[in-house]
Amino acid sequence: MAALTMRRKLAILSDAAKYDASCASSGTEKRSSAGTGGIGSTEGSGICHSYAPDGRCISLLKILLTNFCVYDCIYCVNRSSSNVPRARFTVEEVVRLTLDFYKRNYIEGLFLSSGIIRSPDYTMEELVRVARSLRQDHHFAGYIHLKVIPNATPELLAEAGLWADRLSTNIEMPTDLGLEALAPEKRPAEIRTAMARVRGKLDEAAPDSKAKAKPRKFAPAGQSTQMIVGADAADDGAILHRAAGLYSGYKLRRVYYSAFSPIPDASARLPLKAPPVMREHRLYQADWLIRFYGFDVPEIISGGHDGLLDLDIDPKLAWALRNRALFPVDVNRADCEMLLRVPGLGTRSVDRILVTRRHHRLRLDDVARIAGSIDKVRPFIEAADWSPGHLTDDSKLRARLVPPPQQLSLF
Amino acid sequence: MQLVHLHALNDFDEWRLAARCLLRAGLEPDEVVWRDPYAEPELFETADPLPDGNRPVNAVPPAFLALAQTVVSHSDPQRFALLYSVLWRLQRDRHVLDLATDVDVARLNKMASAVRRDSHKMKAFVRFKTVADDSGIARFAAWFEPDHFSLEITAPFFARRFDGMNWAIVTPYRSAAWDGNQLTFGEGGSKADVPSEDAVEDDWKTYFSSIFNPARLKVAMMKSEMPVKYWRNLPEAELIAPLIRGARESVQQMIERNASQPPSRHLRKLERLPEPGAPFAPLTTLADARAAVQNCQRCPLHEHATQAVFGHGPERGQLMFVGEQPGDHEDLAGQPFVGPAGKVLDAALIKVGIDRDRVYLTNAVKHFKFIPRGKRRIHQRPDGGEVQACKFWLDLEIAQVRPRIIVALGATAAQSLLGKPVTISALRGAPIPMTDGTILFVTNHPSYLLRIADQAARETERLKFETDLDMVRSAAEHLSPALDTA
Numbered sequence: 029m030a031a032l033t034m035r036r037k038l039a040i041l042s043d044a045a046k047y048d049a050s051c052a053s054s055g056t057e058k059r060s061s062a063g064t065g066g067i068g069s070t071e072g073s074g075i076c077h078s079y080a081p082d083g084r085c086i087s088l089l090k091i092l093l094t095n096f097c098v099y100d101c102i103y104c105v106n107r108s109s110s111n112v113p114r115a116r117f118t119v120e121e122v123v124r125l126t127l128d129f130y131k132r133n134y135i136e137g138l139f140l141s142s143g144i145i146r147s148p149d150y151t152m153e154e155l156v157r158v159a160r161s162l163r164q165d166h167h168f169a170g171y172i173h174l175k176v177i178p179n180a181t182p183e184l185l186a187e188a189g190l191w192a193d194r195l196s197t198n199i200e201m202p203t204d205l206g207l208e209a210l211a212p213e214k215r216p217a218e219i220r221t222a223m224a225r226v227r228g229k230l231d232e233a234a235p236d237s238k239a240k241a242k243p244r245k246f247a248p249a250g251q252s253t254q255m256i257v258g259a260d261a262a263d264d265g266a267i268l269h270r271a272a273g274l275y276s277g278y279k280l281r282r283v284y285y286s287a288f289s290p291i292p293d294a295s296a297r298l299p300l301k302a303p304p305v306m307r308e309h310r311l312y313q314a315d316w317l318i319r320f321y322g323f324d325v326p327e328i329i330s331g332g333h334d335g336l337l338d339l340d341i342d343p344k345l346a347w348a349l350r351n352r353a354l355f356p357v358d359v360n361r362a363d364c365e366m367l368l369r370v371p372g373l374g375t376r377s378v379d380r381i382l383v384t385r386r387h388h389r390l391r392l393d394d395v396a397r398i399a400g401s402i403d404k405v406r407p408f409i410e411a412a413d414w415s416p417g418h419l420t421d422d423s424k425l426r427a428r429l430v431p432p433p434q435q436l437s438l439f
Numbered sequence: 440m441q442l443v444h445l446h447a448l449n450d451f452d453e454w455r456l457a458a459r460c461l462l463r464a465g466l467e468p469d470e471v472v473w474r475d476p477y478a479e480p481e482l483f484e485t486a487d488p489l490p491d492g493n494r495p496v497n498a499v500p501p502a503f504l505a506l507a508q509t510v511v512s513h514s515d516p517q518r519f520a521l522l523y524s525v526l527w528r529l530q531r532d533r534h535v536l537d538l539a540t541d542v543d544v545a546r547l548n549k550m551a552s553a554v555r556r557d558s559h560k561m562k563a564f565v566r567f568k569t570v571a572d573d574s575g576i577a578r579f580a581a582w583f584e585p586d587h588f589s590l591e592i593t594a595p596f597f598a599r600r601f602d603g604m605n606w607a608i609v610t611p612y613r614s615a616a617w618d619g620n621q622l623t624f625g626e627g628g629s630k631a632d633v634p635s636e637d638a639v640e641d642d643w644k645t646y647f648s649s650i651f652n653p654a655r656l657k658v659a660m661m662k663s664e665m666p667v668k669y670w671r672n673l674p675e676a677e678l679i680a681p682l683i684r685g686a687r688e689s690v691q692q693m694i695e696r697n698a699s700q701p702p703s704r705h706l707r708k709l710e711r712l713p714e715p716g717a718p719f720a721p722l723t724t725l726a727d728a729r730a731a732v733q734n735c736q737r738c739p740l741h742e743h744a745t746q747a748v749f750g751h752g753p754e755r756g757q758l759m760f761v762g763e764q765p766g767d768h769e770d771l772a773g774q775p776f777v778g779p780a781g782k783v784l785d786a787a788l789i790k791v792g793i794d795r796d797r798v799y800l801t802n803a804v805k806h807f808k809f810i811p812r813g814k815r816r817i818h819q820r821p822d823g824g825e826v827q828a829c830k831f832w833l834d835l836e837i838a839q840v841r842p843r844i845i846v847a848l849g850a851t852a853a854q855s856l857l858g859k860p861v862t863i864s865a866l867r868g869a870p871i872p873m874t875d876g877t878i879l880f881v882t883n884h885p886s887y888l889l890r891i892a893d894q895a896a897r898e899t900e901r902l903k904f905e906t907d908l909d910m911v912r913s914a915a916e917h918l919s920p921a922l923d924t925a
Contacts, residue, residue: 035645042649060599065619069600075563078675079665080650081683083657090650100705108708109701128639129646131579131604132567167603204742217733220745224771273743276811277770289654292693300694303655324812380539387537394540 032115038125040115044095044106045141048198049254049286051076053087053136053171056193056249066167067131070193074171075136088139088173089129093117093154097143101200101211102298103259105291106143112292116145119157126162130170137171137193138162144177152180152188159191171249178214178222185222186246189229194249194281197222199274202267206260210297223278226251230279250281257311258304259288263335268314268325275319285311310337317344320375321368340430345371348408349429355420358410359390371429372404404429441466442487444474445519448612449512449588457489458523464492468527473519499529502536509551512558514587521546558589562596564669565608568637579606580633582672590615591624598622609633630672640674647675653686654693725754725839728832732805738828740806740821745770750801750836758915759799759842760784761833763851763884767816770807775800783885784848787901791909799840803855804829826855837877843918845877846911849884867907870914878914882907 032040053074060069076085094116095106105112117125126138140158144151155174162168174188176197188195197219201207204216226247233246253274257267271283287303294300314337317323321344331346332338338346348355348371357366359381367378377399384390384398392414396402407419407429419425441464443457461471507522515521525543528535538544567579579601583590590608594615597608607616609628616623661679670676722728732747741747748765751774760776768778776784788795803826809816821829833855837845847853853861856879857871866881873879883904891897 035642038642039645039649042646046650046652061602062599063602065603067601067603069596071596071599075559076664077563078647078673079661080647080652081658081661081679081686082652082655083660084652084655085664086647086650089646098708108705111699111702125642129643131577131601132637132639132643133565133581134643204736215733217741217746221773224745224773228771270743272811273809273816276809276814276816277743277745277767279814287655289652290690290694293696293698294693295698305655305657383537384539387534390540397540397545 034121034125037115037117037121038091040113041091041093041095041117044092044112044143045090045139047105047286047289047291048090048139048141049084049284050139050173050196050252050282051085051087051090052252052282053173053193054249055281056171057245059169061167061169064167064169066169067127068137068167068169070136070169070171077134077136087136088171089126089135089137090139091117091122091125091141093119093122093140093142093151093158094145095143096145098146099144099211099213101214102295103200103210103256103288103291105293109295110293119154119161122158123161123166126170127166127168130168135170137173139173141175142177148177148179149181149184152177152184156184156188156191159188163191173249176222176226176251178218180222182225185225186229189226189233189246190244192247194252195226195247196252196254197226198254199223199270199283200254200256201260202255202257202262202270203260206262210259220277223251223253223274223280227278251278252280252282252284254284254286256288257285257308259298264307264311264314264332264337265325265329265335267311268318268328271315272318272325283315285315306339307337310339310343314343322365323347323369341426342371344369345404345429349426352420355408356410356416357408359395360385360410360412370405370408372399372401372408374399441471441490442474443471443489443519446476448475448477449591451508451511454507454511454519454522458526459496460489460492461523462492462496462526462530463494464490465494466490468520468524471520471523473523475516475519478516497530497533499526500533500536503529506536506547506551509554509592510547512554512588512592513550515550518550521550554587554589554592557585557587558593560669561585561589561593561608564665564673565597566637566672566674567604567606568634568640570634576605579604581606581608582628582630582633583608583610584672585610588612594622594624607633637674644675644678648678648682651682653682654690656683656686658683722835725836728835728839732832735805735832737831738806738825740804740808740825743809744806746773747805748773748775748802748807749805749832750799750840751775752799752801752840753797754840756797756799756840757843757918758793758797758846758911759801759837759840759844760846760848761852761856762800762802762848764802764804764821765807766818766886767807767809769802770816775802779889780884780886783888787885787905787908790905791912793908793912793915799836799842801833801836803833803852805832821851823854823860826851830855843877844880844911844915845873846880846882846908848882849887852884853879853881867903868910870910880907880911880914 056070058071061067074087076087078086080086096114096116097106097108100107100109122140129135140155142151142155159172159174162172172192173194174192176185176195178197199219200211207214207216229246230250233243255267274280274283285308287305287308289303290300314328317328327347328343329335331343331350337343357370364378364382367373367381380398381390389412392411395405395411399405407416407425445453447453510518510522521543525535525547535541536544561583565581565583567581570578570580572578590610590613598617605618607614609632612627614625614628722731729749732749735741735747748769765775766778766780769775785795804821808819808821810819845856847856850861850863853866863881863883871879888897888901888904891900
């Protein structure tokens with residue numbers, strides 16, 4: 029076989045990586061190359077350097093080291109029974125590409141994953157070599173996200189965390205049954221054990237005020253995971269329940285939901301239709317409510333139907349419409365927790381309401397200026413000059429708040 | 440009317456100096472006209488010298504200084520006047536900035552966020568191109584057109600990021616350059632001042648088009664985050680229109696094409712796999728059971744626990760302790776009794792002189808049962824069905840380890856071993872002979888001690904727990920004097 033050009037490899041191995049939803053480069057330690065003669069910096073919040081027409085940001089060089097894989101996971105374009113073109117980068121090639129792109133300010137760093145070749149340890153070792161070379165040989169201070177290969181030895185995991193900002197192990201499917209059906213060679217317990225090991229290392233690295241010695245740092249941007257949505261029959265309740273369990277068990281920073289999207293050379297067992305992007309969007313909103321708004325999974329699911337979130341309205345509005353007895357909320361008196369439950373008020377708006385109301389009583393106009401838009405908020409609040417009256421209980425309220433249908437994608 | 444002519448477009452210190460003079464002189468905002476260097480002077484207009492005065496000037500909140508430093512980079516000619524007007528009001532009311540609803544404050548906040556966004560977009564969309572050079576040191580240059588005067592506040596970011604590079608960013612109003620040591624600013628320029636191409640650009644375009652998933656077109660989203668006005672300086676932007684045009688067709692083709700015959704590499708692998716439906720090997724050793732329990736799906740608990748936590752200890756032993764189920768720590772570590780309750784047990788074992796290394800420790804249920812609550816997992820007591828389902832594994836352990844004495848820690852463990860619901864208080868304090876010849880002791884689960892808030896009560900219970908264990912030790916010694924009494 030003729031050797032592939034570098035550019036051809038790049039095409040194959042970035043195409044192979046595009047189904048992983050995670051892209052963030054945020055939340056790591058502050059770091060720069062100032063005074064080192066190297067390149068790279070991270071300043072907390074990540075930067076999206078470009079956007080693809082699929083609306084997703086391009087922040088990191090997201091590629092696979094290789095798309096050869098010994099596993100045959102049906103949902104995956106790189107499964108061993110697929111006939112997609114195969115390629116493999118050398119460690120040096122990935123390092124060079126990362127630096128070349130970074131120096132032109134195309135990217136924030138590298139997100140490196142890989143098909144599993146030879147053994148989990150061999151594959152993980154290759155990923156670690158790339159990160160080690162970037163950090164040690166090139167003084168690269170940019171962002172690095174490495175994929176954890178479940179079942180690789182804890183020693184490799186420990187080293188990966190020394191070089192990487194973030195580690196991720198994909199849970200893949202919302203339920204073990206789904207994973208068993210679509211990825212027969214993957215063991216759910218092995219995936220979760222890998223996450224538990226990362227969590228253990230993160231705990232060890234957490235600064236302890238009592239200890240004198242500073243612990244060695246480990247993956248300062250924490251760990252994340254990805255779940256494929258819509259490839260099997262799992263409902264949103266199962267998905268969010270799984271996510272809540274992962275957040276609480278493994279200190280995950282993020283769970284990424286990836287609407288199953290048709291892949292080339294796909295098995296007939298897969299739903300080959302437009303990816304359920306609206307469902308994915310609602311799941312992200314629900315996830316947000318769990319992490320920042322104090323909602324629990326049963327509450328969120330109770331806003332939808334039969335274990336599925338309402339696709340027409342966001343989950344917070346859906347919950348509020350089902351719990352109208354708790355409204356209206358007085359913006360001049362209500363506590364923070366209850367204000368956070370008002371549709372249309374985000375954490376920042378609530379903070380500003382709390383500060384402003386110390387000085388004067390808020391009128392509806394004030395809330396409108398703070399929230400940016402008042403339509404969704406109005407039926408659920410009371411203000412100095414406003415009471416929604418029967419509006420809160422109006423049976424047509426939902427119909428009024430559903431946004432007009434719009435075209436979301438080509439399908 | 441006082442005319443203030445500023446020399447710089449966005450020099451906060453220059454504005455502050457002028458503003459302080461105006462405040463000292465007691466000039467009201469509408470008595471002052473601010474001119475920046477871009478403003479066309481009106482006919483016969485000349486700058487007045489700054490006034491003198493000795494009125495006291497109050498300190499302003501730090502938040503205002505931070506806001507003003509950002510706002511001076513805005514392109515709105517009114518920025519200086521607006522800042523002075525809010526500064527004037529701050530002299531009388533320190534809380535003006537807290538009023539998010541105030542028209543002036545809202546305008547300032549909006550201007551500041553426009554500047555921050557502009558600066559952020561510069562960080563994102565500057566594209567460096569290699570400058571041809573014989574020196575051997577790579578040099579890079581970029582052309583960027585900000586909406587506001589945000590180069591000065593953004594350039595330090597590039598200096599921190601690209602320390603080991605020589606680079607320049609040219610904008611219409613100013614340029615910034617870094618030589619590896621120092622950041623300098625100079626005249627503005629034009630697009631022609633930087634190279635039009637770069638050797639890596641085609642790789643970047645290859646990446647951009649390959650990472651795009653045609654099945655998920657969301658053009659509006661892309662345009663809101665990457666406004667079209669930036670596209671003319673982004674090398675990848677020329678690909679966007681053709682990618683969108685071809686999206687529908689490429690997805691359709693992909694869907695219509697059926698899965699092909701798997702490659703021979705895959706078929707060879709299949710041949711090496713064991714026949715499906717091969718009979719399960721019987722579990723004849725502890726090691727077999729330890730491996731097999733990881734695939735246990737006898738009850739739903741496996742789904743959310745990390746892993747099954749099997750027993751730990753000697754393959755053959757006289758003493759076995761059975762707890763309820765693994766907790767949060769045990770679930771993560773895959774080992775029984777390594778969490779806080781395990782520490783309590785350890786301390787008690789040492790106190791009464793039982794060597795933990797000679798004890799087989801396990802649980803009635805092998806998977807952790809919990810409900811997620813924020814960032815914590817709250818332990819849930821396993822129900823009868825779950826205990827019953829897991830008895831299979833406990834029986835296997837008992838059959839292999841062949842203990843002479845079993846200690847049930849807590850009601851769940853006692854229930855599993857006795858096959859019926861029991862209360863600890865009724866059973867503790869005396870050996871219970873079992874039909875298979877082993878002796879059962881029942882006591883509290885060590886986590887019970889951790890839950891007692893009252894210190895005196897906890898101390899009493901701890902002594903009772905140790906008394907129970909001491910009885911176990913003497914029973915074990917009676918069976919075999921060789922048992923360590925370290």
